[in-house]
Amino acid sequence: MAKRKMIQNNLIKNSMAAYYAAIEIHNKPSIAYRYETVTLLMMNAWELALKAYVKKYIKNRSIFTADGHTISIDKALDYVTEHRNHVKANSFTAVQQNILAIEKYRNNITHFYCDELEPYIFMLVARSALNYVDFVKEYLGKDVMADQGLFILPLGFKLPFMPEDFLSDNVAKYAASSEAKKFIKDIVQIITDLNENGIEDSIVLGFDLYFESVKKQTNSSILAAITSEENADVNFAKVTSVRFSEDASQVVSMSDDEFRKIWKYSHSEVVEWCKENIPQFKQGKLFNDAKKSIATDQNCVYVKRLDSTNSKSASQRFYTDTALTKIREYYLHHNQN
Numbered sequence: 441m442a443k444r445k446m447i448q449n450n451l452i453k454n455s456m457a458a459y460y461a462a463i464e465i466h467n468k469p470s471i472a473y474r475y476e477t478v479t480l481l482m483m484n485a486w487e488l489a490l491k492a493y494v495k496k497y498i499k500n501r502s503i504f505t506a507d508g509h510t511i512s513i514d515k516a517l518d519y520v521t522e523h524r525n526h527v528k529a530n531s532f533t534a535v536q537q538n539i540l541a542i543e544k545y546r547n548n549i550t551h552f553y554c555d556e557l558e559p560y561i562f563m564l565v566a567r568s569a570l571n572y573v574d575f576v577k578e579y580l581g582k583d584v585m586a587d588q589g590l591f592i593l594p595l596g597f598k599l600p601f602m603p604e605d606f607l608s609d610n611v612a613k614y615a616a617s618s619e620a621k622k623f624i625k626d627i628v629q630i631i632t633d634l635n636e637n638g639i640e641d642s643i644v645l646g647f648d649l650y651f652e653s654v655k656k657q658t659n660s661s662i663l664a665a666i667t668s669e670e671n672a673d674v675n676f677a678k679v680t681s682v683r684f685s686e687d688a689s690q691v692v693s694m695s696d697d698e699f700r701k702i703w704k705y706s707h708s709e710v711v712e713w714c715k716e717n718i719p720q721f722k723q724g725k726l727f728n729d730a731k732k733s734i735a736t737d738q739n740c741v742y743v744k745r746l747d748s749t750n751s752k753s754a755s756q757r758f759y760t761d762t763a764l765t766k767i768r769e770y771y772l773h774h775n776q777n
Contacts, residue, residue, distance in 0.1 A: 447495060448492050448495045448496055451488045451489070451491050451492035451495065452488070452489070452492045452576070452580050452582060454488050455484075455485050455487075455488035455489040455492065455576070456485070456576065456582060456584065458481050458484040458485035458488065459481070459482070459485040459569075459572060459584065461481050462478050462481035462485060462565075462569075463569070465477050465478050465481065466478045466565070474558075475545075475557075475558060475561040475562075475565070476549050478561075478565055479542050479545055479546045479549075479561065479565065480546060482542060482565060482568055482569070483513060483539070483542060483543060483546055485572060486513065486517075486539055486568070486572065487513035487516060489572065489575060489576055489580065490513065490516035490517055490519075490520050491503045491510060491511070491516050492580055493516075493520050493523075493575075493579055494516055494519050494520065496579070496580070497523060497579070498519055498520075498523050501519050503516065513539075513543070514543075517536055517539060517540070520532065521533065521535075521536045530637065530638070530639050533634065533637075533639055533641075534634055534639055534641035534642060534643055535571045535575070535641075537630050537634065537643050538564060538567055538568050538571060538643035538644075539568065541564050541626070541627060541630060541643055542561075542564050542565065542568055544623065544626070545557075545561055545564070545623065548619060548623070557620060557623070560623070560624060560627065563627075563645055564627075564643065566644075566645040567642065567643060567644050567645035570645065572584070573585055607624065607627060607628050607631075607644075627644065630643055631643065631644070631659045632659075634659050635659035639659065640658040640659055641658075641659075642658060642659050699742075699744070699758075700758070702760060703741075703742045703744075703758035703759060703760055704758070704759070704760065704761065705758065705759040705760075705763070705764065706756065706757075706758060706759075707756075707757060707759075709759075710731075710759050710763070710767070711723055711727075713764055714764075714767065714768070714771070717764075718768050718771055718772065720775075721771070726771055726774060726775060727767075729770070729774070730766075730767040730770040730771050730774075731767065733766070733770050734766050734767065734770075737763075739760065739762055739763075740759060740760055740762050740763035740766060741757055741758070741759055741760075741763055742757070742758050743755050743756070743757050744756055744757075744758060
């Protein structure tokens with residue numbers, strides 16, 4: 441194996457080992473020093489994963505310094521953020537800010553011992569854990585969830601909770617130390633800054649009731665909840681009405697951004713996905729049959745018209761993640777028969 445590839449593989453392997461350790465420590469029912477340890481391990485996991493990314497994708501950057509040591513996590517994070525945001529503007533900014541917030545906690549742990557900051561750290565760590573899973577799967581070819589079935593459990597505080605329960609200025613007033621107050625206010629400021637730059641991917645995560653689902657938090661929804669209406673400074677996207685029922689009274693208001701978060705893929709994007717995820721895929725009758733099999737299922741497909749009040753208006757179909765899975769299953773099943 442080439443030296444470059446061997447270094448990259450070892451970085452990924454050790455990164456995932458640190459991630460597994462972080463999850464294991466976090467999920468222990470009773471353990472002292474929980475978040476102090478978890479944040480150290482999560483930062484180590486991210487540092488190695490970021491360096492593996494640099495090694496794999498950024499040919500004009502080195503993970504080694506002149507004295508033979510490896511670069512810092514901050515340098516690796518800068519390289520990856522610059523590279524990913526160059527591919528798609530601001531696509532990695534929320535991930536970057538999440539990591540920097542955890543790093544700030546890790547570097548200032550000694551200042552926080554008088555304060556109960558577990559909910560705040562959990563919100564950051566939980567988001568970071570899911571970001572990590574997505575990152576190593578998409579860019580480093582490792583599916584953490586499929587391999588280990590891991591999930592970070594919300595221990596160490598009372599459920600249910602949402603970020604807005606803890607991020608208001610009123611809650612920040614009850615923090616004992618000035619460092620803790622500033623830390624909480626900094627989280628709110630990061631969310632505000634991201635929102636003002638049109639970035640809805642958040643740096644924090646909250647949990648819904650009974651562990652059944654992870655509630656999707658956007659920066660504008662958090663800011664709307666923690667800021668009084670008269671003081672709010674939040675720009676919301678244009679809202680359009682989308683009908684999901686034959687009953688004309690059943691209309692759901694949804695922004696274009698919200699719509700595309702569910703029905704993510706155009707026809708051409710579905711084709712590209714199939715080419716990458718279905719062996720020996722051909723865009724022919726079998727593919728068309730697969731699309732027809734889900735055509736009436738709005739969990740899979742939605743026909744969006746330019747003029748929603750005109751049935752003859754120009755239209756475009758959009759597809760969900762579920763649609764991609766069902767198309768692949770149909771194609772593979774019928775291609776074997």
